[in-house]
Amino acid sequence: MSAKVSALSFQPSATGRAHRLVRRGVAFAGLSAAIFAAGCRQDMQNQPKMVPQRGSDFFADMRGARPQVLDTVARGQLHEDSYFYTGVVQGPNGYRQELDEMPFPVTMDVLERGQERFNIYCTPCHSRVGNGLGEIVQRGFKPAANFHDQVRMSQPLSHYFYVMTHGYGAMPDYSAQLPPADRWAVAAYIRALQLSEAATVKDVPAGVHIANLKDLAAAEGHPEYAQPWPMPSTAVEAYKPIASEGTPGMAPAYPADPKISIPPSKPAPAAQK
Ligand code: HEC
Incomplete structure (x- = not known):
């Protein structure tokens, strides 16, 4: 019998402790939230201001945003x-x-x-x-x-x-x-x-040296598939390739990739004008 009573009385006392714990937890959370909020909301939060897309009683039409002035363009946007x-x-x-x-x-x-x-x-x-x-x-x-x-x-x-x-x-x-x-x-x-x-050739001004690219490549010992080979940056005559490094500042020559084939472009449509 006594065992039964203690079992019964144990039940409510455990629930009561849980309730007290929850209450204390809530009170603590509420207090810290209040302290936190007090710290954050001191600055410019509380002052008259315009909230976007919200009404306002500042203007007679109760709108916060001003409608654009008709027939005007902002500076620099006339286009x-x-x-x-x-x-x-x-x-x-x-x-x-x-x-x-x-x-x-x-x-x-x-x-x-x-x-x-x-x-x-x-x-x-x-x-x-x-x-x-x-x-x-x-x-x-x-x-x-x-x-x-x-x-x-x-x-x-x-x-x-x-x-x-x-x-x-x-x-x-x-x-x-x-x-x-x-x-x-x-x-x-x-x-x-x-x-x-x-x-x-006719478009080249008189007195300018003209050379064929293939001849230039052959003269420099580059194979024909080397496209592009290091090209002279200024005058062809002044160009002395550095055998191992290529031309300073220019990409090394790669052989053309045989896997890439470019489809022939469409023929031009009949004259449009
Ligand atoms: C990421 C790759 C890429 C870059 C970067 C790029 N283009 Fe293109 N462009 C293409 C491709 C691909 C086509 C063909 C489009 C198609 O047929 O779908 C094209 C087509 C064109 C055409 C032809 C349009 C016609 O009527 O046939 C012109 C002109 C053009 N590009 C100009 C330019 C200019 C100028 C730039 C730099 C500002 C540029 N592209 C940068 C990929 C590129």
């Missing part, structure tokens, strides 16, 4: 020259149209800027000469456009601007990396590359 910012104009049929024009004069500075930006952002895929066989393509990326095929040669200049602004197929856009003026500079430089690849 009046829409061709400069978009690369397209409205054509006679109402559709957007690309033009074979620069929105500002092309100087040597513009071309140099374009070359620098092109070499940074475009060569990984399009290569330094723009043949679409950059390093990333050599490692398996979709062949980038060859700027020297008929299709690309016949595209208007602002098409390049448009492609850099919006991307094209597998190619991402470069609008974040290149502000509009840089995109135009790169477009101008692509034109210069195209002209240089299609240049003939």
Whole structure:
């Protein structure tokens, strides 16, 4: 009997202890939260302010945010020259149209800027000469456009601007990396590359030394498949290759990868103009 009683009295006393422990725990947590909050909320928390997307009784219309003032444009955001910012104009049929024009004069500075930006952002895929066989393509990326095929040669200049602004197929856009003026500079430089690849002996100023690349390679003892072999940086005559290290500052020559075959480019569409 006594065993039964003690068993019964044991039950409530254990529950009571648990309750006391919980109560103490809650009190402790509440106290520390109060101390913590008192420490945090002393600064600029309590002051009149605007909470985004919430009403306010400061203005007569009870809105916190001010509506934009009609017919106004923020400083520096007018973008009046829409061709400069978009690369397209409205054509006679109402559709957007690309033009074979620069929105500002092309100087040597513009071309140099374009070359620098092109070499940074475009060569990984399009290569330094723009043949679409950059390093990333050599490692398996979709062949980038060859700027020297008929299709690309016949595209208007602002098409390049448009492609850099919006991307094209597998190619991402470069609008974040290149502000509009840089995109135009790169477009101008692509034109210069195209002209240089299609240049003939007649385009070379009188008195400048001309040599065939294959002859140069043979003269320096490079096999024909070595593309590119270390090229002279300035005058061909002054060039003395260092037998073991190649040319300082230039990539070593690799044989062309026979596994990579580039599909022939599509024939140019009939004249568009
Ligand atoms: C990551 C690789 C990559 C980079 C970097 C890249 N491109 Fe491309 N580009 C491509 C590929 C791939 C194509 C072909 C797209 C397709 O057919 O899907 C292409 C196509 C193009 C075309 C042809 C569009 C047409 O109408 O045929 C132009 C012009 C072009 N790129 C310009 C540039 C310029 C300028 C840059 C540097 C700002 C650049 N690309 C950087 C991969 C690249």
